[in-house]
């Protein structure tokens with residue numbers, strides 16, 4: 001059975017917080033991600049785990065030729081669609097579902113603050129390899145290993161659902177992939193709960209490299225508030241050209 005990672009339970013709250021172009025918390029990663037796509041102008045982009053479409057709208061504003069955006073949460077897709085009428089094509093589906101996206105039709109596949117909710121990340125890479133043009137990009141961010149330290153310094157008590165009382169305990173399990181559960185009550189009093197996958201950086205890099213992608217760029221992103229400790233890593237992967245076997249001689 002798949003882990004339940006959808007933000008459907010806090011969709012209205014999330015939409016309000018993210019607003020038209022995203023909240024301050026995600027601003028520095030979104031900017032780094034857009035920078036890694038540069039130039040955005042003229043590109044066909046597929047945004048996975050799009051939430052209320054905040055990044056998708058930024059991409060349209062930055063001159064993207066076309067943007068498809070999908071999310072597992074039906075409520076978030078409804079809210080996203082209500083914000084835009086024409087520019088973005090929204091789909092309610094799992095990020096690993098690439099059906100009805102033509103092969104070699106997309107210049108970039110992006111995930112903003114979403115990769116660590118995808119249980120079978122290798123399927124994203126397989127899907128991206130098929131739908132991307134050759135030389136196209138898969139760009140996504142993951143938690144920086146220093147994120148718990150950054151949150152602690154900023155006076156927070158929890159990171160990805162785990163108590164920050166004992167940082168050593170959090171780091172001791174760094175290299176062992178596992179899931180945590182984030183629970184809470186939104187501003188409307190609705191309880192929410194979703195799983196977060198904790199995996200080391202090598203998991204993501206190797207998932208891409210072992211499927212024939214190349215690492216183009218790695219950017220360590222500082223948090224937007226309170227501290228300069230990096231909180232995210234943006235990875236830009238290149239869909240390298242498939243080369244056949246060289247003829248003998």
Ligand SMILES: C[S@@+](CC[C@H](N)C(=O)[O-])C[C@H]1O[C@@H](n2cnc3c(N)ncnc32)[C@H](O)[C@@H]1O
Pocket residue numbers: 005006007008018022026048049050051052053054055070071072073076093094095096111112113114117118119
């Ligand atoms: C932290 S939010 C980020 C939303 C958006 N990318 C942004 O930056 O504003 C994570 C999003 O991933 C979605 N999500 C979680 N698991 C997913 C999955 N397996 N497939 C597609 N979307 C998923 C959630 O519903 C949520 O909207």
